[in-house]
Amino acid sequence: MKNRQNLMVIGILALIAIAFLLLECSSDQDGKSSNPKPAVQGEPVKKLPTLVDLGKGTCIPCKKMKPILEELKIEYQGKAMVEVIDLRYDRGAGLRYGIRLIPTQIFYDAEGNEVYRHEGFMDKQSIVKKFAEMGVD
Numbered sequence: 001m002k003n004r005q006n007l008m009v010i011g012i013l014a015l016i017a018i019a020f021l022l023l024e025c026s027s028d029q030d031g032k033s034s035n036p037k038p039a040v041q042g043e044p045v046k047k048l049p050t051l052v053d054l055g056k057g058t059c060i061p062c063k064k065m066k067p068i069l070e071e072l073k074i075e076y077q078g079k080a081m082v083e084v085i086d087l088r089y090d091r092g093a094g095l096r097y098g099i100r101l102i103p104t105q106i107f108y109d110a111e112g113n114e115v116y117r118h119e120g121f122m123d124k125q126s127i128v129k130k131f132a133e134m135g136v137d
Contacts, residue, residue: 049110049134050081051127055103056088061121062103068124080136109134 053069055062066084073082085093087102097106100119107116107130116130 047110048079048081049131049136050083050108050112051131052083052085052097052106052108053103054085054087054093054097054099054106057086058088059102064121065103068127072124072127076131076136080131080134107131107134 051072053065055065057063057066069082069084076082085097087094087099093099097104103119103121105118105122105127106114109115115134118126
């Protein structure tokens with residue numbers, strides 16, 4: 001009887017540990033960031049189309065997107081804004097933006113209206129295509 005209770009306790013603890021790991025993976029990104037504060041204030045920039053990427057820096061998709069977003073910030077300078085919000089440092093952003101999973105990319109037009117939302121990894125070609133659809137060269 002005692003062995004059965006011990007096994008049940010171990011099983012419950014294992015399930016809790018797995019649930020915790022799944023939550024961390026679905027809501028984390030890079031883990032090691034040189035910038036301890038959020039990169040942006042989280043509001044689309046008026047007058048320029050804007051891509052806001054929300055993640056945590058420790059999940060694999062977020063890690064893969066980091067260099068893509070850095071390249072796009074440079075390539076679209078003056079034509080569009082690319083902003084990254086790290087939810088580890090701005091926990092309220094998840095609620096403000098209605099984030100269900102990370103990473104999430106939200107595209108805004110020049111007037112600040114949301115025009116497109118994508119959840120999960122988004123490759124550079126798809127982001128460039130979406131900006132082109134929005135009229136950004």
